Amino acid sequence: MGRKPKINQNQPKKNTNNSESFKKADNKIVAQKQPKEITRLRGMRDILPDEYRYGDYVVSVAERICRAYGFAKTEIPALEQVSLYERSTGKQTDVVSKEMYAFVDKDNERVALRPEATPGLVRSYIEHGLFNLPAQPVRLLWTGSLFRREKPQAGRYRQFSQVDVEMFGEASPVADAQLITMGYLILKELGIAAAVQINSIGDAADRDEYAKKLVEYFKDRKVRVLLxxxxxKRLLKNPLRVLDSKDEGTQKALAGAPQMIDHISDEARQHFVKVLEYLDEFDIPYTLNPFLVRGLDYYNRTVFEFCPEGEDGSSQGTLIGGGRYDGLVEFMGG
Structure with missing residues (x-):
C-alpha cells in the first residue's frame, strides 16, 4: 500500500486561529480609523443661515445710519501686538488681564486676537497719518469679530461681532451727543427699547482725586466687608474699576459711595452740561448714572451705555457703549 499523506491534525486549528487574529486586528484598525467628532470650542458658536440674516440686517441698519453721519468703512487686523492693548486698554483691566487671547507666535512676538476695536483703529489712524487729511474730523466705521475668553453664559460668547465708530479731531461736546444720537436711532429703527445711561468721569486729575475719596470711603469695615x-484687589490696583463691578455685594457697598460727578473740574462739568443740552435738543431720553465708568482705562469725560429694558423695566445688559478718549491718540504716539 502506498503511504497515506501525513496530516497534521493541529494545522486546521492553527489556520482558524490566525484567521480570527486577523479579524480582530482588522476590527481594531477600523476602530482606530474612525475619527473622533470635532466640535466647536467652548464659548464659540456657529451662526447658521436662518439666524445669520438677522445679524446681517442689524449690521446693515447700523452701517447705513453711520454712513449718513459721514462715517467711512475701514478695516484693521485681527492680530495685533499685545503691547497695543496693554498700553491703551490697560494692563489691570479684566479685558487684558483675564480675557484677552494672547500668545507668543513662531516669530517670537507677543500677539493677541483683538479683544476690542478702538486700540487698533487708533493705531491705524496714527500709522497712516489720517490726522493730515484735509477733511476733519476723521470719522471711521468698522464691523468685525472680537475675541474675549469670558465665562460662557446665555447671550455671551468668546467670539462676537461689533459695529464700531470712532471720531478723531473733534473736541466739541456736540460729537459726544452725535454718537449717542446715532446709537439711539439705530436701536429705534430695530425696534429695541433701550435706556441711555450717561455719566462724566472728568479728566485724569479728577479721577486721581476721586480715587482717593473712594479708597477713603471703603476704609469703613462695614462697607469694605461687602466687597x-x-x-x-481692584481697590488696591485701580479703585475706579470697583465701580464697574457686577458683584451684588459690591453694588450694595457702592450705594453710599461718593459720586464722580461731584469731584470733576469746572471745565469737565461744563462740557458734560453741554452734552446733556444737546441731547435735550435732539429729543434723546437719558438717565444719569453716577457710577458708570466703563471697563477700559482710556476714557475721559463723557461715557455712556444703552441697556435694553426688560418687561419689568430692569436692565438686561449692554447693547451699545462708548465714550470720549481725548488723550489716547497722543498717549499712543500720535
Whole structure:
C-alpha cells in the first residue's frame, strides 16, 4: 500500500486561529480609523443661515445710519501686538488681564486676537497719518469679530461681532451727543427699547482725586466687608474699576459711595452740561448714572451705555457703549 499523506491534525486549528487574529486586528484598525467628532470650542458658536440674516440686517441698519453721519468703512487686523492693548486698554483691566487671547507666535512676538476695536483703529489712524487729511474730523466705521475668553453664559460668547465708530479731531461736546444720537436711532429703527445711561468721569486729575475719596470711603469695615475678593484687589490696583463691578455685594457697598460727578473740574462739568443740552435738543431720553465708568482705562469725560429694558423695566445688559478718549491718540504716539 502506498503511504497515506501525513496530516497534521493541529494545522486546521492553527489556520482558524490566525484567521480570527486577523479579524480582530482588522476590527481594531477600523476602530482606530474612525475619527473622533470635532466640535466647536467652548464659548464659540456657529451662526447658521436662518439666524445669520438677522445679524446681517442689524449690521446693515447700523452701517447705513453711520454712513449718513459721514462715517467711512475701514478695516484693521485681527492680530495685533499685545503691547497695543496693554498700553491703551490697560494692563489691570479684566479685558487684558483675564480675557484677552494672547500668545507668543513662531516669530517670537507677543500677539493677541483683538479683544476690542478702538486700540487698533487708533493705531491705524496714527500709522497712516489720517490726522493730515484735509477733511476733519476723521470719522471711521468698522464691523468685525472680537475675541474675549469670558465665562460662557446665555447671550455671551468668546467670539462676537461689533459695529464700531470712532471720531478723531473733534473736541466739541456736540460729537459726544452725535454718537449717542446715532446709537439711539439705530436701536429705534430695530425696534429695541433701550435706556441711555450717561455719566462724566472728568479728566485724569479728577479721577486721581476721586480715587482717593473712594479708597477713603471703603476704609469703613462695614462697607469694605461687602466687597468681593476680586473687587478688594481692584481697590488696591485701580479703585475706579470697583465701580464697574457686577458683584451684588459690591453694588450694595457702592450705594453710599461718593459720586464722580461731584469731584470733576469746572471745565469737565461744563462740557458734560453741554452734552446733556444737546441731547435735550435732539429729543434723546437719558438717565444719569453716577457710577458708570466703563471697563477700559482710556476714557475721559463723557461715557455712556444703552441697556435694553426688560418687561419689568430692569436692565438686561449692554447693547451699545462708548465714550470720549481725548488723550489716547497722543498717549499712543500720535
Amino acid at each position: 468681593s475678593v476680586d473687587d478688594k
